[in-house]
Amino acid sequence: MASATGSGASGASGPAPDPDFSLTVSPARLVVGPEEIDDPQSFQVVNRGRSPVDMVVDKAGFTVGGAGEMLFEHDAPHSAAGWLRVTPAGFRLAPGAERRVTVRIDPPPRPERGGYQMALLFAVPAGTGGGDIKLDRVIGTPIYLTVPGPIDTSVNVGDLTTPSGFTTGGPIDFTATVDNVGTVHRDFLAPRSLKVGVNGYDVPFPDFTLPRGVGRSVTARWANPPFMCVCRATVSVSGSGGTSRRSVTLVVFPLHFLGALIAVAAALYALAWLSRRRRRARALGAARGPRGRDDPDGDGQGGRDAPARVGDEAR
Known part of the structure; x- marks a missing residue:
């Protein structure tokens, strides 16, 4: 379902009011196969707004832009807009009313085999009221048609x-x-x-x-x-x-995770290195402690107040 909605009155609380303009068209796209060309097709137009609308139904070819946007052109390549017969082509739709629009396809006697695309434009022309800016409101519904015969789907x-x-x-x-x-x-x-x-x-x-x-x-x-x-x-x-x-x-590859692992590994290595250095320092301190108290000169001979050797006493 394709829809277009205009502004409506605003309220501070409660459910949102119906807008002045709200129009829906279904289906939003139509695909017609070779076996359906002679069958009439139809669209349902519903006015869900609070104001009546004057509807004009036009036909156009279209193409698609690089980002997928529809570009309506009356002379677009592979257009079959001229084959469409629309009934009715214009009507007034009261608030809450709906109308069926019938489309018949009338191809030429020997059309080129393959597919064609065109669109119906459900337009509500701008009113004649005051204001410098006037806006036509249009809903475009694409129609894809394939005529009988061999096709290429490449x-x-x-x-x-x-x-x-x-x-x-x-x-x-x-x-x-x-x-x-x-x-x-x-x-x-x-x-x-x-x-x-x-x-x-x-x-x-x-x-x-x-x-x-x-x-x-x-x-x-x-x-x-x-x-x-x-x-x-x-x-x-x-x-x-x-x-x-x-x-x-x-x-x-999660480089941020690898960086975190490297940082953690570096921190653990630093802690291990500091711990090993402290243990070595404590070991050296323990080894030097007794020697420093009994032999401060470090020559193994004792201090100045140590007793003389036996040989010295004999002399």
Whole structure:
């Protein structure tokens, strides 16, 4: 469900009041396969705000920017906006009311095989009231269409990078560049998300859709890598043209932990050295103590007041 909400009255307490403008459109995206082209498709528009809205339904092609943002262009590549027939194309929607918008697809007799993308724009034009700034409010809902015939689902993984080949721990970001070189859009949505395979772990990228002829970068975050490893990370995508694969090597080593171990080892060595020095000093002091009291000259002959030797007495 796609939605747009405007400002409403504020209150100091209690439940939040309904906003003046609140509009929802469902479904938020539409995928039409070859067997469904002749079937009418529909969107449900609901006014959940407190004010009536005047709705205009327009058609446009679109592409996707490098960060995944939708760029609406009436002449975008592989657009089939001109094939859409919308009923009704304009209406007023009272507060709390809802309206079904029907879409029929009318392709030319022999369209080029493959996929097309276009969008319905559910617009509420700015009012004619006072003020210098006026804002149109628009909800864009993409439509992906595949016409009958052979298709090519090839995708090329251009690159896989990390901020650095060496890290002391997580989280770790992996960024992949993915190009749709086939003829139809590719969905990478859970549980079939694009993943980084790294040392037995699968790290999924956020959900995204890659229209035909579009390339973009996507980033996955590995929140809990192992304590240390030489990790080999790989992204691979299979398609009609085979499997495209890119890999990168990453070293995880906790230098901060190693530094702490070295500091602890140095402290223990210093304590052991000081303890050994004190023991030696005490041993030397104990060895010198008795000799210092009985023989202060250290010649083994006793002090000045010691008795004479026997030989001296005879002389």
